[in-house]
Amino acid sequence: MQLSQYLKVFPWEEDHDLLLLYSTKQASKILISKKTFCQAEKGIFSPEDESLLTELGMIVSDRGEEQKAMLGVVDEINSRNKTLNVTLILNLDCNFACRYCFEGDVKGKHYLSDDTADHLIGFISERFAGTKEKLLIDFYGGEPLLSIGRIKELSVTLKSLAEARGGSYGFTLVTNGSLFRRHAAEELAALGLETVKITLDGPAHIHNTNRPFKSGKGSFDAIIRNIKETWNLTRLQVGGNYEIDNYKDFVLLLDYLLAEDITPEKISVIKFDPVSKYPERYASDYTGGCMSLDEPWLISASAMLREEILKRGYYTLGQRLSACIVESPDSYVVNFDGAIYKCPGFVGKEGFAVGDIRNGLKKQISPYKPGMWKNEECITCVYLPLCFGGCRYLTFVRDGNVNALDCQKPFLDATLETMIRQEIKYNIRA
Numbered sequence: 388m389q390l391s392q393y394l395k396v397f398p399w400e401e402d403h404d405l406l407l408l409y410s411t412k413q414a415s416k417i418l419i420s421k422k423t424f425c426q427a428e429k430g431i432f433s434p435e436d437e438s439l440l441t442e443l444g445m446i447v448s449d450r451g452e453e454q455k456a457m458l459g460v461v462d463e464i465n466s467r468n469k470t471l472n473v474t475l476i477l478n479l480d481c482n483f484a485c486r487y488c489f490e491g492d493v494k495g496k497h498y499l500s501d502d503t504a505d506h507l508i509g510f511i512s513e514r515f516a517g518t519k520e521k522l523l524i525d526f527y528g529g530e531p532l533l534s535i536g537r538i539k540e541l542s543v544t545l546k547s548l549a550e551a552r553g554g555s556y557g558f559t560l561v562t563n564g565s566l567f568r569r570h571a572a573e574e575l576a577a578l579g580l581e582t583v584k585i586t587l588d589g590p591a592h593i594h595n596t597n598r599p600f601k602s603g604k605g606s607f608d609a610i611i612r613n614i615k616e617t618w619n620l621t622r623l624q625v626g627g628n629y630e631i632d633n634y635k636d637f638v639l640l641l642d643y644l645l646a647e648d649i650t651p652e653k654i655s656v657i658k659f660d661p662v663s664k665y666p667e668r669y670a671s672d673y674t675g676g677c678m679s680l681d682e683p684w685l686i687s688a689s690a691m692l693r694e695e696i697l698k699r700g701y702y703t704l705g706q707r708l709s710a711c712i713v714e715s716p717d718s719y720v721v722n723f724d725g726a727i728y729k730c731p732g733f734v735g736k737e738g739f740a741v742g743d744i745r746n747g748l749k750k751q752i753s754p755y756k757p758g759m760w761k762n763e764e765c766i767t768c769v770y771l772p773l774c775f776g777g778c779r780y781l782t783f784v785r786d787g788n789v790n791a792l793d794c795q796k797p798f799l800d801a802t803l804e805t806m807i808r809q810e811i812k813y814n815i816r817a
């Protein structure tokens with residue numbers, strides 16, 4: 388047996404005779420003595436250690452075979468996936484005027500039409516077949532709750548479609564939170580609402596500057612009221628977008644939530660991300676949460692905010708085996724006009740539509756270049772299971788194209804140990 392290719396070894400300052408081992412493949416961790424580790428490096432194990440370390444994914448019979456298996460791991464995960472996931476952009480309208488949301492040609496009173504909705508049902512009906520057991524729709528905007536009638540109508544139809552085929556239906560909302568009143572939440576929960584992601588950009592004074600209503604009035608109080616009204620009807624996730632000059636104040640938001648009795652049991656996840664940047668020639672309001680940047684201030688900002696979230700008993704997301712959804716054949720993003728993309732960040736960007744719901748998917752090589760991580764450097768990289776080439780959208784933001792990988796190495800080198808230590812300290816799952 389040999390040590391896994393995807394094993395990180397960290398010193399354990401609390402006891403210099405110990406080492407912290409972390410499998411990036413299984414997100415497993417263990418403290419072992421330096422002596423045991425030295426023996427393991429030579430392929431010498433007691434039967435107990437061999438069985439435990441194998442179970443944790445930290446040793447393998449052949450590292451070359453392990454690397455080959457990694458080449459197929461995303462395909463294998465995809466083949467086991469029983470969920471059809473469609474992110475649906477219901478409109479490009481919004482009742483907010485966010486400071487960092489560039490209101491260019493992209494925004495406006497554009498809504499999903501009846502005809503597009505009918506074609507969408509046909510598109511989903513064709514694909515919710517075979518081994519698929521769950522139909523999951525992520526309603527997105529603009530502001531999806533400006534299309535609440537459409538959400539209800541589609542949910543009634545899609546729920547019966549899924550159930551008629553022995554499956555189940557659920558949906559999520561990515562909303563600014565201002566329209567998520569109790570009555571709406573009750574109706575939507577009955578139709579399959581599972582999770583609501585609401586954005587709070589820090590405490591009131593920052594949030595109200597960044598995310599006011601179109602009238603200019605602050606939206607913070609309305610959102611807090613709605614969280615209090617709805618937390619027991621669905622899973623609420625709070626996201627927030629910080630910048631270099633305000634991230635430290637996000638701690639005030641956490642204290643405010645606790646003071647207002649919005650305690651950890653009422654919020655399933657809190658995750659703060661940096662405000663995204665865009666290539667100069669593109670405008671976008673996409674502020675999706677599945678990305679990271681490796682500017683030096685972000686490394687300390689993300690570690691600090693994670694610590695503050697966990698310290699107060701809230702849960703936040705960690706690093707685990709995950710690939711971008713452009714790698715998944717069962718995930719689509721459908722724009723209000725019926726164009727199909729693979730990531731919300733690319734909606735409306737020329738050359739990134741992979742089809743439309745009227746004519747189906749184009750027979751083309753994916754413009755998102757899935758599988759770019761299948762090269763020698765990535766396959767032998769300890770971070771591969773956490774990265775798989777990173778985020779195409781961040782590459783696009785950086786380069787204006789997706790010809791290169793968004794390498795997570797500098798970011799993970801700087802943050803992974805801290806994140807693992809936080810998981811141990813606060814006893815949380817990855």
Ligand code: SF4
Binds near residue numbers: 778
């Ligand atoms: S490209 Fe980036 S933002 Fe888009 S789905 Fe993939 S990881 Fe998320």
Ligand code: SF4
Binds near residue numbers: 760766776795
């Ligand atoms: S892109 Fe960078 S961090 Fe990601 S697997 Fe490749 S070498 Fe590793």
